[in-house]
Amino acid sequence: MTAKSAEEQKVRLDKWLWAARFYKTRSLAKEAIEGGKVHYNSQRTKPGKLVETGAKLTLRLGWQEKVVIIDGISDRRRGAPEAQTLYHETEDSVKRREDLAWQRKTMQAAQLPPARRPNKKDRRDIRRFREQQGI
16 A cells, blocks of 8 residues: 555545535534534544544434444545445444334324314414413
8 A cells, every 4th residue: 555545545524424425515514523413433523533444423314313334435525326335324224214214104194184274263263372372
């Protein structure tokens, strides 16, 4: 391994997350890391942390929480198929995400929308009720 290839392997965590297409910009990746939404080997970290292959990342992205293992290191953002070769998601993480998605769908289906929209009198009654309740 030459000195140049060793230098290329030194990539900051925020830059790697951007290159792996978890975040659209490096600043968003940096904010997520600083906000505690990214854990490197089960610990909070800083955006300047140098990533290593085999490290475990826990990412919270909206409703989802992904646990990925770093397979490759890159500081260049390329197409999605190439970016997916930089990591793999653990089987437990995939199963847990699918279960939570199913739970959210069933909860949403259980809450039926109202049969009709409120008419003018109903809206007045709702407004009056909210004013009385201080809402």
